[in-house]
Amino acid sequence: MPPGDADSPRAPGLTLEYHDLEDAEMQVIRYKPQGLDALCRNTKFSKKELQIMYRGFKQECPSGIVNEETFKEIYAQFFPQGDSSAYAHYVFNTFDHDRNGCINFEEFVMGLSVLSRGSFQERLQWAFSLYDINGDGLITKEEMLDIVSAIYDMMGRFSEPMIDESSAREHVDRVFQNAGNPQQDNKTRLQHQQQNIKTPQE
Numbered sequence: 049m050p051p052g053d054a055d056s057p058r059a060p061g062l063t064l065e066y067h068d069l070e071d072a073e074m075q076v077i078r079y080k081p082q083g084l085d086a087l088c089r090n091t092k093f094s095k096k097e098l099q100i101m102y103r104g105f106k107q108e109c110p111s112g113i114v115n116e117e118t119f120k121e122i123y124a125q126f127f128p129q130g131d132s133s134a135y136a137h138y139v140f141n142t143f144d145h146d147r148n149g150c151i152n153f154e155e156f157v158m159g160l161s162v163l164s165r166g167s168f169q170e171r172l173q174w175a176f177s178l179y180d181i182n183g184d185g186l187i188t189k190e191e192m193l194d195i196v197s198a199i200y201d202m203m204g205r206f207s208e209p210m211i212d213e214s215s216a217r218e219h220v221d222r223v224f225q226n227a228g229n230p231q232q233d234n235k236t237r238l239q240h241q242q243q244n245i246k247t248p249q250e
């Protein structure tokens with residue numbers, strides 16, 4: 049299920065055991081079965097993939113959690129040409145399920161699972177949660193403008209043509225015109241968008 053869904057299944061906290069080898073710099077991370085199995089059930093990653101990801105997660109974040117400022121710093125490494133701080137803030141909020149200001153490994157892999165291996169419907173719902181900044185189930189023009197502007201800021205000088213605020217607003221206006229939802233003035237609902245993408249099985 050997508051991040052941010054209050055009904056999403058929650059894996060129990062991971063319990064880890066470390067086996068010290070002769071070389072102090074080498075450690076084998078061992079998962080107790082219940083923690084790893086739960087994450088496998090709630091994500092689309094294998095046990096081996098989760099072990100590798102956890103090793104990298106702990107290397108970058110020894111405390112086992114990532115706060116928003118650290119998340120922004122990591123994000124900035126991928127977009128050095130622009131200012132990714134605003135967009136990283138919004139993405140962080142979709143990963144931070146319990147709204148405690150930190151992302152733990154469980155939240156990280158559940159979000160990553162949706163983005164990298166989720167169904168089209170799951171990824172659509174994640175994208176909607178990104179744009180639905182206040183979480184009321186609606187996306188207003190101002191919310192969409194905030195996200196679109198953050199994306200343009202992140203792209204920086206590599207966006208062609210160069211985008212200014214008026215261009216971002218025009219982009220948002222076109223999206224709402226194409227949404228075709230006359231019942232909601234300057235708002236769009238996830239359910240309305242989903243009507244156009246139902247699979248044959250539905």
